[in-house]
Amino acid sequence: MxxxxxxxxxxxxxxxxxxxxxxxxxxxxxxxxxxxxxxxxxxxxxxxxxxxxxxxxxxxxxxxxxxxxxxxxxxxxxxQPRIRAEARKQAATSTSTSTSTSTSTGLVVGTRARFGFTATPGTTDDARIRHLAIALPPQYAARLFDAQDAGASEQQLRDIAAEGLGEMYFRDGGRRAHGLDVEFTDVEHVDFDL
CATH class of the missing domain: 1.10.260 (434 Repressor (Amino-terminal Domain))
Incomplete structure (x- = not known):
């Protein structure tokens, strides 16, 4: 694994x-x-x-x-297969409400890895080692768990995680940097929390 x-x-x-x-x-x-x-x-x-x-x-x-x-x-x-299934279901469908807005919190990813995209050298978005802790939307949690159940390779799981991290970190939930391809390499550690 x-x-x-x-x-x-x-x-x-x-x-x-x-x-x-x-x-x-x-x-x-x-x-x-x-x-x-x-x-x-x-x-x-x-x-x-x-x-x-x-x-x-x-x-x-x-x-x-x-x-x-x-x-x-x-x-x-x-x-505890039922507890396991319920935790996965909750991560894939959960939302939490803050004081004025509803934000998705499906799965929290904490990672230290080379993360970014190819950019002009010296820009802040150039690929470099970053420490991130980001809540992925529930649809990415669902995709990760479904891919894991289907026997996806480690690289396929990383690609899904990179897509979710890129969506929330660089593209800010679709508000900027449309069509950006994100790199997620040299992974030192990844921690998930539900």
Whole structure:
């Protein structure tokens, strides 16, 4: 999972109402319930079916570090699906009202990356490392989540994020710089918040 895809996943996980199970046995039992069989769990984790059965019965309590990470990742990816879906839906449709105007706040993106467009050298809009924290409109959140669900590549997710950031930062929601192609490269970090 890339920087943007991982950031979207972490943002959704912030909406969880309960922590994931802590013990390896509880995590295996959860996966067994979700995947409906020890063979499916074993295939998902890359272990034998007998190993899964031992964890389920608490005959083995402490997994190797690599298995512990795979186990936690598998549980986290399936944890609270309705809460996850609701958080994504809210980010893709939410608006907040300020004192006099209604502004969209679908998904807040905080990033440090090379951001801008090709311009005359020395202008303020020339591509350079920028630290931005911008609320994207809900339609961009919806596009990002839909693309992620469809299995979009990291570059495709970055392109959607760049389009949204360009719309809000350079084009000011369509009020200026029409037709501007924005570059979003050398991404150091991306954080999303719902």
């Amino acid at each position: 890339g920087i943007v895809g991982g950031g979207l996943e972490r943002a959704v996980q912030k909406a969880f109402t309960r922590p994931i199970p802590k013990s390896a046995g509880a995590q295996m039992r959860y996966l067994l319930k979700q995947l409906k069989g020890t063979r499916a769990v074993a295939d998902a984790l890359g272990v034998s079916q007998r190993t899964v059965e031992r964890y389920v019965k608490d005959q083995i309590r402490r997994p190797r570090a690599d298995l512990a990470q795979r186990l936690e990742d598998a549980v986290r990816a399936r944890w």
